[in-house]
Structure formats: C-alpha cells, structure tokens
Amino acid sequence: MNSKLNILILAVAVILGFSLAGTAFAQRAAQEAVLEDRVQGDPLAGLELATISCAEVNWDRRMLAEYPWSPEACHDVVISGGEHWARFEIDFLGREPDGTIRAEFIGPDERSHGIVNLEPGDNQRVLLDGQPYTWDEVFEGQRLSLFAPEGEFGFAGAPDAPRGQMARRADEVPPVEDDEQMRLAEAEEDPFAERPRELPATAGPLPMLGLAGLLSLLGGIALTIRRRLGRPTI
Amino acid sequence: MPDRSPHVALELVCWTVGLLLLMLFFGARAGLENLRQHGVEVFVEARDTAGQQVVDENDSRPLSQPAKEQSIPIALLRIPRLSLEVPVYRDISEFNLNRGAGWVHGTAGPNNDGNMAIAAHRDQHFRPLKDVAVGDILELESLSRQGSYQVTSLSIVEPQDLWPLDPTDESTVTLITCYPFYFVGNAPLRYIVQAVVMN
Numbered sequence: 001m002n003s004k005l006n007i008l009i010l011a012v013a014v015i016l017g018f019s020l021a022g023t024a025f026a027q028r029a030a031q032e033a034v035l036e037d038r039v040q041g042d043p044l045a046g047l048e049l050a051t052i053s054c055a056e057v058n059w060d061r062r063m064l065a066e067y068p069w070s071p072e073a074c075h076d077v078v079i080s081g082g083e084h085w086a087r088f089e090i091d092f093l094g095r096e097p098d099g100t101i102r103a104e105f106i107g108p109d110e111r112s113h114g115i116v117n118l119e120p121g122d123n124q125r126v127l128l129d130g131q132p133y134t135w136d137e138v139f140e141g142q143r144l145s146l147f148a149p150e151g152e153f154g155f156a157g158a159p160d161a162p163r164g165q166m167a168r169r170a171d172e173v174p175p176v177e178d179d180e181q182m183r184l185a186e187a188e189e190d191p192f193a194e195r196p197r198e199l200p201a202t203a204g205p206l207p208m209l210g211l212a213g214l215l216s217l218l219g220g221i222a223l224t225i226r227r228r229l230g231r232p233t234i
Numbered sequence: 235m236p237d238r239s240p241h242v243a244l245e246l247v248c249w250t251v252g253l254l255l256l257m258l259f260f261g262a263r264a265g266l267e268n269l270r271q272h273g274v275e276v277f278v279e280a281r282d283t284a285g286q287q288v289v290d291e292n293d294s295r296p297l298s299q300p301a302k303e304q305s306i307p308i309a310l311l312r313i314p315r316l317s318l319e320v321p322v323y324r325d326i327s328e329f330n331l332n333r334g335a336g337w338v339h340g341t342a343g344p345n346n347d348g349n350m351a352i353a354a355h356r357d358q359h360f361r362p363l364k365d366v367a368v369g370d371i372l373e374l375e376s377l378s379r380q381g382s383y384q385v386t387s388l389s390i391v392e393p394q395d396l397w398p399l400d401p402t403d404e405s406t407v408t409l410i411t412c413y414p415f416y417f418v419g420n421a422p423l424r425y426i427v428q429a430v431v432m433n
Contacts, residue, residue, distance in 0.1 A: 051378040055308040055324060055343040071343065198393040199424040200326050200338065200353040202412045206262055207357050211418050213255025220248030223241060 043075075043089065043145045045130035047159065050079040057086050062153045070148070073105045073113040077150075080159035084150040094140045101135060101167065106143070118155065121165035126157035266358060269333035273321030277307040281377050309344040311335060311352060311407075312373040316362035322374075326353050335359055338410070341399055344376035349402040353410040356421065360411040363427055372429045374407055383407050383429035390423050398426045405431035 054074035063070055074086040093102035093115065101120055105113040125132035126144050138144065146155040146167070154166030307321035322344065326336030335354035342348030354360040372383040383406070390413050391398065398408045407429045412421035 053306075053308055053377050055337065056345065056376050056378060057343065058346050059343070068340070072339075196326075196338065196340075196399075199391070199396065199398065199410055199426075200336075201393070201420050202331060202353055202355045202360065202410070203417075203420045204332065204355045204357055206259060206266075207418050209255055209262070210259040213252050213257075213259055215252075216248050216255060217252030220245055220252055223245035223248060227241060227245065 042129060043087070043127075043143075044078070045127075047078040047087075047130075048080070050077040050084050052077050052084060054086060057084060058151050059086075060148075060151050060153045063148060066153070067105075067113075067116075069105070069107075069113040073107045074148075075108050075145075078147070078159055083160070085147040085156070085159040086150065088146045088148065088155065090144050090146055092138055092140060092142045092144050095135065103144075103146075118167040120167045121154075121156075121161075124157045124165045124167060125161070132158060263358075266332055270320060270359060273307050273323075273334045274310060274319060276305065277310050277321050277375075280306045281375070307334060308337060308376060310375045311409075312375070313362065313366065313370060314373070315370050316365055318359075318362045320354060320359040322352055331355055332358070338399060341408070342401070342405075344374055345379040345381040345405070347405055349400065349406040349408055350374075351399050351408040351410055356411040356413070356415050356425070360409065361415065363409060363411055363425060364415040366427055370429075371432075372407060372409075381405065381407075382432045384432050385427055385429045387426075387428045389426040389428075391426055393422075393424055395424075398424075398428070 054071050054077060057071070057074065057077060059070055067073070070086070070088075073088055075089055076087050078085050078087055089106050090103035091106055093104055095101055096117065099120070100117045102115060102117055104115045107113055120135055123134075125134060126138060126146070127133075128138065128142070128144070144157075146157065147159045147161075148155055149159075152163075152166075154163075154168045156166050308324050309322040310319065311322050312319045321334040323330035323334055323336050326338060330336045331354060335352045337344070338351035338353055341351040344350055356363070366385060366388065368385050368388060370385040372385060374381045374383065389398070398410060409427040409429075411425050413423040413425035414421055415425070
C-alpha cells in the first residue's frame with residue numbers, strides 16, 4: 001500500500017515538475033517572442049516629436065567632439081519634461097565581460113556611424129515599444145533608441161531619465177574596412193575633421209552652357225554676315 | 235557655289251547648336267528657379283506643420299521618414315535688401331546646391347550657438363551677394379526659431395583658407411560662394427560674408 005502511495009506521489013511530483021518547467025519554459029519563450037517582436041516596434045511610441053530638427057539641436061561641444069556624427073546619426077528630436085532629446089537608433093551588439101555595451105549607431109539613412117562601447121548608467125532602462133527594459137532583458141541584434149538631452153553629454157535609455165542613468169562612452173572600437181569608417185575615425189580624433197578640407201567650390205555648369213551657346217550663335221551670325229557680304233551684287 | 239556649301243553647313247550647325255544651348259541654358263535656369271521656389275514652399279509647409287506632430291503608435295510620422303527628411307530644407311535664408319530668399323539644405327551636394335544653398339558639415343546648426351556656414355552657387359542663388367554690404371540684415375529661419383544677423387565682414391580668401399569655418403563664441407552665419415562673381419568655370423577664390431546675431 002505504502003509503495004503504491006509512494007509511486008502515486010512520485011508520479012504526481014514528476015507531472016507537477018514537468019508542468020511547472022513547461023510553464024516556465026513557455027513563459028520565457030513567450031517573453032522572448034514578445035521582446036523579439038518588439039524589435040520592429042514603433043520607436044516613437046508614446047513620445048512627442050519636438051518642433052526642431054536634428055540640425056537645430058544645440059549640441060554639447062563634448063558630444064560633437066566625441067561623436068562628431070551626432071547631427072547626422074540623429075533620427076529626430078522628441079520633447080519630454082520641457083527638454084529636447086535627440087533620438088538615436090542603435091543595433092545592440094551585446095554586453096562585454098566588463099559590463100559595457102556594444103552598440104552600433106545607425107543613421108536615418110540606415111548608414112552605420114560606427115560601433116561604440118558604452119558604459120551603462122546605474123539601473124538604466126531602454127524603451128521597447130514604449131516599455132522600459134534593463135540591458136539584460138534585451139537581445140543581441142535588437143534595434144533600440146537612445147536619447148541625448150540637448151546641450152548635454154551622454155545617452156539616456158529614455159527621455160527624461162535621471163542624469164545618473166546616462167550611458168557614456170567606455171571605449172571606441174577601432175574602425176575597420178571602408179574609407180567611410182576611416183573618415184569617421186579621423187573625425188573622432190578631430191572634432192572639426194568632418195568639415196571640408198577646403199572651402200566648397202560653388203560653380204555650376206550653367207554658365208559654361210550659356211557661354212558655349214552664345215559663342216556658337218555668334219559664330220553662326222558671323223558666317224551669315226560673311227556669306228551675305230560676299231554674295232556678288234547684280 | 236559648290237565651294238560655298240561647307241560654309242553654309244557650318245553656319246547652319248553654329249546657328250542650331252547655339253540656339254539649342256541657349257534654350258537649354260534658359261530652360262535650366264527656369265527649372266532651377268522653380269526648384270528654389272518649391273524648396274521655399276516645402277520649408278514653409280514643414281514649419282507650419284512641425285508643431286502639430288504628437289506621435290503615437292498609429293501616427294505616420296511624416297518627418298521621421300529619411301527620404302522625405304532629406305528633401306526638407308533645414309532653414310530659409312533671406313537678405314531682404316537684396317531680395318534673396320533661398321532654402322538651405324542639409325549638405326552641399328551638387329543636387330542641393332542646384333536647388334538652393336547647403337549647410338557645410340562640421341559647422342554649427344541653424345540659429346545655434348557657434349558658426350554656421352552656408353554655401354551656394356555664385357552664378358545662381360548667391361549671385362546677389364555681389365551687392366551685399368556691411369550692415370545688411372540677414373534672416374535665418376529654421377523650423378522652430380528665427381534669427382536676425384547683421385553683416386559684419388566681407389572677405390576674399392583662398393579655398394584652402396579654412397578660418398571662415400572656425401567656431402565662434404557669438405552665433406554667426408558665414409556665407410560662402412566663389413569669387414570672382416563673373417567667371418566661367420571654377421573661380422579661384424572664395425567670397426566670404428559673415429554676419430553676427432543681433433541682440
């Protein structure tokens with residue numbers, strides 16, 4: 001009798017164990033699915049766009065020195081707590097053993113502006129479809145938004161986040177491959193490297209076209225006059 | 235008579251090519267002027283609607299679309315005395331310089347602290363700058379701000395002379411175009427107009 005009861009208890013325990021494990025697995029899978037779905041979520045959900053463009057943001061000098069591509073990489077400007085926040089999009093590449101975050105900044109034209117290692121702020125949260133998540137809860141490859149307050153240095157996970165939760169540069173991954181990334185590397189060293197090496201030439205091709213047309217027409221007129229004057233009179 | 239026919243053919247070619255090129259010239263000028271006017275209209279429309287964009291999940295987010303954003307001027311530059319009004323685009327690509335003026339990267343944004351440099355063709359939109367004078371008022375309107383600047387200096391520099399792009403403590407607008415104004419092809423010098431914000 002006792003052995004039958006033991007077997008019954010064991011069977012119930014095993015079933016319960018499998019059931020709980022299955023539920024936990026299902027919950028985790030569901031959570032992952034939700035998170036993964038939110039890769040494509042609306043990055044501006046619940047946010048209010050400001051009336052100024054990225055070009056009009058009063059960028060912090062250190063921001064321009066460390067990240068000279070900021071105006072180009074900025075997607076738009078949102079307003080929160082009466083402040084302007086420049087919104088950037090990053091591809092989250094994962095966490096390093098030292099806790100820093102590897103992020104690739106992607107511009108509005110889908111162009112990469114380089115990979116940056118950021119030191120996350122304490123308890124920093126990032127928004128996915130308007131909901132806050134810790135860095136441990138997001139997945140590699142997810143597209144996330146970071147926000148830089150106007151006139152300040154650093155990236156917040158959400159607009160209006162406490163200043164203590166701002167991520168700052170931990171290290172810059174040396175650029176690789178193409179000329180564009182080489183150019184960005186130079187820009188990192190020199191905040192004004194983005195400006196042209198000489199003042200822009202501003203001559204259009206139109207005057208050449210006009211001059212060529214005028215000369216051709218004058219040639220035609222001259223030939224006509226010459227032909228008419230050279231015609232024998234009767 | 236037979237020895238005259240090559241001359242007649244040449245005469246005909248000169249007339250035809252000349253007329254075609256001149257038609258092309260005036261047609262292109264009219265087209266570029268239309269592009270400039272269109273840029274002004276697009277800017278005014280963007281400025282008027284910018285304040286109404288509260289975004290939620292169902293919003294179409296018109297300004298966040300990269301392609302459209304590229305076509306919206308970031309500012310509008312005016313010098314009333316010279317009847318100059320030109321849209322300022324976000325870079326100095328040939329396309330942008332044909333349809334307006336371009337913001338020189340690495341300089342401050344419109345109506346921000348620092349020095350914003352703007353370049354345009356001397357034979358198109360910046361031709362009126364040949365008559366600009368110290369003391370002239372320059373207006374720069376961005377999507378949310380408007381600044382008035384007073385021309386403080388006119389200079390002619392070598393293209394390699396980059397001081398006009400240097401940052402400034404006061405909010406400054408620097409206009410750059412080629413010099414001399416009447417020159418066919420790439421002019422050897424640059425004409426610099428600097429204007430400082432008026433308090």
